[in-house]
Amino acid sequence: MERTYGRNKGNIMKFVCPKCNGTKLEEVMKYVTVSSKINDVGEGGDINYGEQSNEDGEVDFYQCLDCGEELVWDDGTTVESNEELYDWLKEHNMI
Numbered sequence: 001m002e003r004t005y006g007r008n009k010g011n012i013m014k015f016v017c018p019k020c021n022g023t024k025l026e027e028v029m030k031y032v033t034v035s036s037k038i039n040d041v042g043e044g045g046d047i048n049y050g051e052q053s054n055e056d057g058e059v060d061f062y063q064c065l066d067c068g069e070e071l072v073w074d075d076g077t078t079v080e081s082n083e084e085l086y087d088w089l090k091e092h093n094m095i
């Protein structure tokens with residue numbers, strides 16, 4: 001299915017967690033390469049990190065930032081892409 005994201009510009013997501021009513025949504029990614037600047041290394045290898053950058057990766061799942069409830073469809077399958085996330089929010093009248 002083809003979608004035009006531009007058409008939906010200006011929409012404001014109103015995520016509400018089905019479990020705790022929290023309103024913060026978090027994306028959890030996997031296979032991400034994280035590069036971190038090392039500012040200092042302390043005793044025993046205790047590293048003080050500076051700037052971090054993330055590369056690559058793909059969505060693992062979406063979850064409520066407050067309680068960790070994963071976004072799933074009615075049949076229990078995980079919402080695992082940005083396109084699915086949009087459909088999920090749409091279906092739950094959150095966008």
Ligand SMILES: [Zn+2]
Nearest residue numbers: 017020064067
């Ligand atoms: Zn929640």
